[in-house]
Amino acid sequence: MSVQAASARGIDAPAGDFVEQTYRKVFWRLVPFLMLCYVVAYLDRVNVGFAKLQMSQELGFSETVYGLGAGLFFIGYFLFEVPSNVILHRVGARVWIARIMITWGIISAGFMFVNSATSFYIMRFLLGLAEAGFYPGVILYTTTWFPAHRRARVIAVFMSAIPVSGIFGNPLSGWIMDAFHGAYGLSGWQWMFLIEAVPAVLVGLAVFFYLDNRPSEAKWLNPAEQQVIERDIAADGAGKEASPHSIATVFRNGRIWFMSLIYFAFVTGQYGLTFWMPTIVKASGIQGNLNIGLVSAIPFLFAVFVMIFFGRSADRMRERRWHLIIPALCGAVGFAVAASTGSTVVAIAALAVAAGGVLTCAPLFWSLPTAFLSGAGAAAGIALINSVGNLAGFASPYVIGALRDSTGSTSAGMYALAGMLVIGAVCVFVTPKHVVNR
Template identity: 85%
Template sequence: MTVQAARIPGAAAPPADFVEQTYAKVFWRLVPFLMLCYVIAYLDRVNVGFAKLQMSQQLGFSETVYGLGAGVFFIGYFLFEVPSNVILHRVGARVWIARIMITWGLISGAFLFVNSATSFYIMRFLLGLAEAGFYPGIILYTTAWFPAHRRAKVIAVFMSAIPISGIFGNPLSGWIMDAFNGAHGLAGWQWMFLIEAIPAILVGVAVYLYLDNRASEAKWLTDAEKAVIERDIAQDNTGKDNSPHSIATVFRDPRVWFMSLIYFAFVTGQYGLTFWMPTLVKATGVQGNFNIGLISAIPFLFAAIVMVILGRNADRMRERRWHLIGPALCGAVGFIVAATATSTPLAIAFLSIAAAGVLTCAPLFWSLPTSFLAGTGAAAGIALINSVGNLAGFVSPYVIGALRDLTGTTETGMYALAGMLVVGAVCVFLTPARMVNR
């Protein structure tokens, strides 16, 4: 049998080694580039955590003001998430992801003009509007290239961009703030925003030139390779709601709202960690922004390794629920112990466990809703789940900041994060295995 049999409806399946070679080709063509995009996206989203080390003091921001400003990003994100993803579904990822990255790069660079709490809130809100649709758009994009049983590994590798952005971005942010502080009359945090915005604009242009919307448009695939992917995606979408009216159906689907609750719980832990990591490390006695950046990179390095291992194992076993429950509970334990740790090594060890837990939950989670959503329904459903879940990005830093101002300690906030991870684990346990293990 030849690989051309893959092009004939009803023909025997192509050889397994040809299928694996095809997906390996697609993986190496797309996933590293998408990772680069997300490293830049996440850095521009959370570098405000490092800016806080100088900006709060220079501009007179309280912990509550900082927490509210960090979180208001997700209000803009929430408002434009579903429309953005529906537009992406209609015009294609190549155009829309490029637009998103260029826009948020310009706004992120403009943060150097922030001079008050009000301007801080406005700029964070606008940044959320600009970036809305990027992450769920990429998740939607993977459904056009990889069937469900291959996506956990793909999404896990893609989302390892989060810890990678911490591994390299935290020391970079600290170094920029120390090295450029005072240059040409600008503070270190202003230089950080300006310099770290440039890659978003450049890579945004590269997205338009590099990405293909779907396999049928990819000149770097043979006809037989395209047929393999199109066959698998068609089979994967069998039984899913792909009807034109499915956007309205998504909003009435209790499964979508239950998935939103689970994701809200996990994102609470994720942004509690990423926004407050520099502050937590500094509280253990570490001095100097660059040193804080180096040490806070350790938990992200550990998380990157765990994410890839568990994502690969979840695909191999075709099991989703326990691969989510375990990391969520480990993350809760990590937060609880790290909150009371009295030494830097102990705090970093358990922050590493917390990071591995909460950051592993996100990529594994997305194998759940994409198991029953397709087409326009997937565009709206993924965006709705992501937007509701990411409201935790508003709630989490604001609540932790308010609790820190109220109690003078971060312990209560860390306990709250642990509690939300337990809630997420319980909800995953209540999700029927037959609905998500594909």
């Protein structure tokens, strides 16, 4: 709570240094651990992009079959997203996030038994069901610990797990596929699914013992620190307009659907990049799974710094719209240049710009809906936006795969991704700034 807000409510405001120390303590206790969870989640979600380099050839998958299977994850994700987040709101993040991670780890390991397009489709769908609720659950969880004006940086750091998973996961996936190929009669892609599923189960078990549902339950905070956070969260909610409180009302809220459209545009670029990065890099002339993994890490490394820079800047300036529009347009330019150049170096540099832009959009986007959603309606609202937006995770890889089958290149798909980012930027521009700048 700000000093002014506290005074207006007749409450003695805590000293600024104490408030900052409290939030710094909360940040370092929660955010790195949540980031670790998301690194594991994202790696298990998109490592199918690396598996494709061997699996598609061995099992005879076309680009369209791969794209459809990769995207089916998001159909299961969509169907169970809102129910999962409502359950999390009722039972608490500690139990539900642990359940989510352990379940998806077991299913991810089961991918080693995929032997046909049908089994591939089924497993991707089940993985989406298992993971549904994790990401919006964490977004909802941050609203319990951080007021709106501190949240953009928190979410940006949390979501830097996406490029971090690419930085470490891509070379790791490439190495596993090369080093373990043929061991005990299993292909490299089978070993990759098995080995990379183990951390999800282990971290899921750790979640149950490590996370606290709310500040009042946190024994690592003293009463004064708990009071600071609870007062700030209460003041933050008091400053918002009335939020929808029933799921039916959420589905009738036009502003939530508009937010879903914006997120759909940004997620299209995000998953177009992450699912097809190994294929795009290979098409640029890089050979060998490990080399492809190392080169694929470069755009993600660049994206980490861009995400954190824009997250800090958005919180410091308390401005949201232009901090979304600029990265979105930069991402569009990056995709367009990567699609049009014949130079490997220029293509990788352009992909770095695209990655920095598109991956920055996702965390900063959530400062928009969480600026006007509060209370029980936030659980359903955030989940609905995320589930509808993530349908782009189904459409994006499928469309790119179909375009690649029909044209023989990824250029048309990347132009399509650029166009979607421009649409997202325009939608953010027409969003009234008084609604989202908090």
